[in-house]
Amino acid sequence: MVFVSFALHLAVVLIFVFGLLPQGRRELRPVYYIDLASMPVADPQAGRPDARPEPGPKAPAPAAVPRPEPPKPANKPEPKVEPKPIPKPEVKPPPTPTKPAPVTKPEPKAEAKPVPKAETKPAPKPAPKTETKPAESYQDTLSAIDKLRRDKEMAELKEKLAALAGTDGRGTDAPLGEMGGKGKDAGVGHYTWLENVIPKYWNYSPYLNERLDLEATIKIFFDRDGKLLDYQFIKKSGSDQFDQSLIRAIIGFSRDQTLPNPPKERSNFEVKFNLKDMKK
Amino acid sequence: MMRLSLLLFSLAIFCPSLTLAQIEIRAPGQQTLPLAVVPFLPLEPGMPTEVAREVQEVLTGDLDLAGLFSFVAPAAFLSDARRLGLTSTEVDFAQWRMLGAEAVIKGGFSVKGNDLVLEARLYDVVSRRLLTGRRYLGKVEDARRMAHSFADQVMKSLTGEDGPFNTRIAFISNRTGHKELYLMDVDGHQPIRLTDHRSIVLNPDFSPVSKDVIFTSYKGGNTDLYRKEIYSGREAKISSRAGLNIAGRYRPDGREIALTLSHEGNSELYLIGTDGQMHKRLTDNWGIDVDPSWSTRSDEIAFVSDRQGNPQVFIQDILKGTVRRLTATGRYNATPAWSPKGDRIAFSRQEGGQFDLYTIRPDGSDERRLTFGPGSKEHPRWSPDGRFLVYSSDLGGKKAIYVMRADGTGSRRISPPGSDCSHPAWSGKW
Amino acid sequence: MKKLSIVHLTLFLALAVLLVSGCAKKPAPTPTAASETPVVVSERPVGQDVRGIDERPVTEGQISEQDTAGLGMGQASADLQPIFFEFDQYTLSPQARQTLADNAAFLRSRSTVNVLIEGHCDERGSDEYNLALGERRARATRDYLASLGVAPERLSIISYGEERPLEQGSNEAAYAKNRRAEFRIR
Structure with a gap:
């Protein structure tokens, strides 16, 4: 009893010290933020920090993992504290494809010093790119170029990480998880995935057109394998240059990417493009 | 479909003002168009390379001032840079895409006596098509003017409005x-x-x-x-x-x-x-x-x-x-x-x-x-x-x-x- | 001077060459159908060249000799002292009025002498505005001399704006010397 009481008190203190000071652990957030772009899952976890975790599949994280992740289960934060100090069990520490992301609340890590972070994921897909280029006489050339590009991407990623680590408010406001998420899977949904991947293919210079109030909406159609079949302008921007840049983005995207974890049925999405966040 | 309705449902709960599940992309990933300017090649072997150097200098100078582009250096090992490629079927767009280029300028020239013929092309690497092409006939000393002229053409093709470079x-x-x-x-x-x-x-x-x-x-x-x-x-x-x-x-x-x-x-x-x-x-x-x-x-x-x-x-x-x-x-x-x-x-x-x-x-x-x-x-x-x-x-x-x-x-x-x-x-x- | 002439000569030779080649050229736009339709032949005569300056051969002597005819420069008179102005001003200071009184006395004693009054500015300010300002200084100077009994028809004015500084340099001492009206006997 005494022991339990002590543990509870300790937990409360720890929560106060760490848990209620979300800023204290802010280095972790950036990592998560970036990873939003990575793997969509069939059923993304419950979303924003303010969202109530679904009553259903919650607490014992490992349990909820539909994936065959054998190495993970050992990932109970700490064996002792489960009782009550933690009213909401962290949604799930386990099956993160590439990052320690899924933690919705800062508390878990507060007490969980020994958290066995999940970086050693046997990630479902190592690379989002489906490099299926036909090997030709210039195969060597291609791989050389590819390496160049990967190096560049790595460098960019690192840069972004560094930048994020330096920002304050940004990390805290970032949505954690997917709004429509049910909290069963770690990772993000297709919406978030598209939101993060499509811009990589969108090049648009403010010097193309003086107007910054341009906006166009395109519907994109995927087949059951996640391959982009077609696109259709729902609304054009009025600027040929702007619309052309979107077509190039969609075509470029469709060459490189398929919807990961395709929903096994045809799907479509409406994508609205504008320049609201462009810094000139 | 189920997913979608679920999504819509939860959106309605958490974010009542949002009526439609729509992805909004509020800024381009890059604010420049990656462009490769390939050194122009002689249409026949044995021609002086001075023309190519001048054309390259003018094109990159003008287009850099335009501010629209980031330049993708054609790596030395890129075999397509050594190919003339005056029609879109002759261009290996995959190579340029791998480099990240979204547009590529290629061209050739021939010098006979003091006469110069300059062929210049602008290709869209993504959609794999010719955006604009020009053939210029003149004297060798006009090489720079021809290149300025083509830079104007590139601007016109990409922005709908002529450039001011041949002024x-x-x-x-x-x-x-x-x-x-x-x-x-x-x-x-x-x-x-x-x-x-x-x-x-x-x-x-x-x-x-x-x-x-x-x-x-x-x-x-x-x-x-x-x-x-x-x-x-x-x-x-x-x-x-x-x-x-x-x-x-x-x-x-x-x-x-x-x-x-x-x-x-x-x-x-x-x-x-x-x-x-x-x-x-x-x-x-x-x-x-x-x-x-x-x-x-x-x-x-x-x-x-x-x-x-x-x-x-x-x-x-x-x-x-x-x-x-x-x-x-x-x-x-x-x-x-x-x-x-x-x-x-x-x-x-x-x-x-x-x-x-x-x-x-x-x-x-x-x-x-x-x-x-x-x-x-x-x-x-x-x-x-x-x-x-x-x-x-x-x-x-x-x-x-x-x-x-x-x-x-x-x-x-x-x-x-x-x-x-x-x-x-x-x-x-x- | 000699060096200058050589430079001139080379420039003219280069120009001449340019001209010759420029005139010879008739860029015939041959509409060649390239394999892909959008290829268009240059609509503009790409090679057209600009006609340079006068084609007359210019001798070395002509070039090196400074042509002063157009500059309105007579001899600066030691008897007529320049006057100075404040920045962006054309009003005459008491000191300037004193100088002008002396100048007027001199001019009244030499009734055959005609004078060109030059208005100048320091290098600050815009060139065109300074041309106008320099003219105001010259005009104020002429009007004051006339009020002291010098026949106005003996006095003409010109403004050089900031084009002819008395002293080079970007400092207040140089500026002060350059904001002036000068007198040249013609």
């Missing part, structure tokens, strides 16, 4: 010991002296419709206004009224000239014909009125006046004669230049003994400072497409001509070193 810039230089009028390309190459007054030549302006320049010269012992036909070399004195005949500016249709005269005792603005005939007196004020600049629609003129104490920019309605003050701040504002699109007026402001360049809307709002740092920047003039400004700066001692984008970025010196160069003017389409 000329007039300026004043004292390299002979006298201030004379010169002409050069927009990158400062091929400067040619146009006058031999051995006096003081000042303040040129291009006719927007013909290859004429007007300027002021002291050649006749007075500050007279001259017109020179560039191709024929013919020159005429068109206004030699007593006193000042300065700062002549062609109306946008080229049929009338606004200028400052002082033959009636005070410096005032007037309109004269291209033959020098008096049309109209514009201002009637005790102050100094100089530096007229026409609005795009020719209905207003921006000018400098000290009628309220110190030099400020005013705008006068030509028909009604009404005057309003444009610049509200600064103690010394001068040399207004109305943009060809009409949306902004560039001017120079003196502060702390140095001029810097600004732009402002014609209604006096949204003033923006374009230049910073050391050097006095004066005499801004617009490129005919309104994308760029040319001006003079004395950064580094001697005055030199610079160009930059209309937002103040990308500035670069273009005039040859060794003498003072000032009073630039940008020609219309050449």
Whole structure:
């Protein structure tokens, strides 16, 4: 009893010290933020920090993992504290494809010093790119170029990480998880995935057109394998240059990417493009 | 489908204002178009490579100034860079895509004696098609002009609006010991002296419709206004009224000239014909009125006046004669230049003994400072497409001509070193 | 001077070459149908060259000799002292009025002498505005001399703006010397 009481008190203190000071652990957030772009899952976890975790599949994280992740289960934060100090069990520490992301609340890590972070994921897909280029006489050339590009991407990623680590408010406001998420899977949904991947293919210079109030909406159609079949302008921007840049983005995207974890049925999405966040 | 409705459902719960599940992308991933400019290849073996070097230099220089592009260096191992590829079927777009290029410029040339044929192509790497292609026929020494011309073409193809690169810039230089009028390309190459007054030549302006320049010269012992036909070399004195005949500016249709005269005792603005005939007196004020600049629609003129104490920019309605003050701040504002699109007026402001360049809307709002740092920047003039400004700066001692984008970025010196160069003017389409 | 002439000569030779080649050229746009339709032949005569300055051969002597005819420079008179102005001003200071009184006395004693009054500015300010300002200085000077009894028709004016500084340099001492009206006997 005494022991339990002590543990509870300790937990409360720890929560106060760490848990209620979300800023204290802010280095972790950036990592998560970036990873939003990575793997969509069939059923993304419950979303924003303010969202109530679904009553259903919650607490014992490992349990909820539909994936065959054998190495993970050992990932109970700490064996002792489960009782009550933690009213909401962290949604799930386990099956993160590439990052320690899924933690919705800062508390878990507060007490969980020994958290066995999940970086050693046997990630479902190592690379989002489906490099299926036909090997030709210039195969060597291609791989050389590819390496160049990967190096560049790595460098960019690192840069972004560094930048994020330096920002304050940004990390805290970032949505954690997917709004429509049910909290069963770690990772993000297709919406978030598209939101993060499509811009990589969108090049648009403010010097193309003086107007910054341009906006166009395109519907994109995927087949059951996640391959982009077609696109259709729902609304054009009025600027040929702007619309052309979107077509190039969609075509470029469709060459490189398929919807990961395709929903096994045809799907479509409406994508609205504008320049609201462009810094000139 | 189920997923979607679930999603919509939860959206409705958590975010009631959101009615439609839609992805919004609020900024492009990159704000430049990755462009590869491949060195042009000889159409037949054994041709001099000098042409390729010049074409490369001009294209990258012009397109860099445009600000639209980031340049993707064609890696040495890229086999497609060694292939001519004058049709889209001959271009291996996959290679360029791997490099991240979204557009690629390729081309070839052939030299026979002094004759040059230049083939140039712009391809869209993503959609794998030819965007624009041109064949140029001329002399070897025209290589740069051809390349400028193609740079204009690239701009037109990508932005819908011609570039200003195959135009000329007039300026004043004292390299002979006298201030004379010169002409050069927009990158400062091929400067040619146009006058031999051995006096003081000042303040040129291009006719927007013909290859004429007007300027002021002291050649006749007075500050007279001259017109020179560039191709024929013919020159005429068109206004030699007593006193000042300065700062002549062609109306946008080229049929009338606004200028400052002082033959009636005070410096005032007037309109004269291209033959020098008096049309109209514009201002009637005790102050100094100089530096007229026409609005795009020719209905207003921006000018400098000290009628309220110190030099400020005013705008006068030509028909009604009404005057309003444009610049509200600064103690010394001068040399207004109305943009060809009409949306902004560039001017120079003196502060702390140095001029810097600004732009402002014609209604006096949204003033923006374009230049910073050391050097006095004066005499801004617009490129005919309104994308760029040319001006003079004395950064580094001697005055030199610079160009930059209309937002103040990308500035670069273009005039040859060794003498003072000032009073630039940008020609219309050449 | 000699060096200058060589430079001139080379420039003229280069120009001449340019001219010759420029005139010879007639860029014939041959409409060649390239394999892909959008290929268009240059619509503009790419090679057209600008006619440079006068084609007359200029001799070395002509070039090196400074042509002063157009400059309105007579001899600066030691008897007529220049006067100086404040920045962006054309009003006459008491000292300037004193100088002008002396100058007027001299001019009244030499009734055959005609004078060109030159108005000058320092290098600050815009060139065109300074041309107008220089003229105001010259005009104020002429009017004052006339008020002291010098016949106005003997006095002519010209403004050089900031084009002919007395002293080079970007400092107040140089500026002060350059904001002036000078007198030349013609």
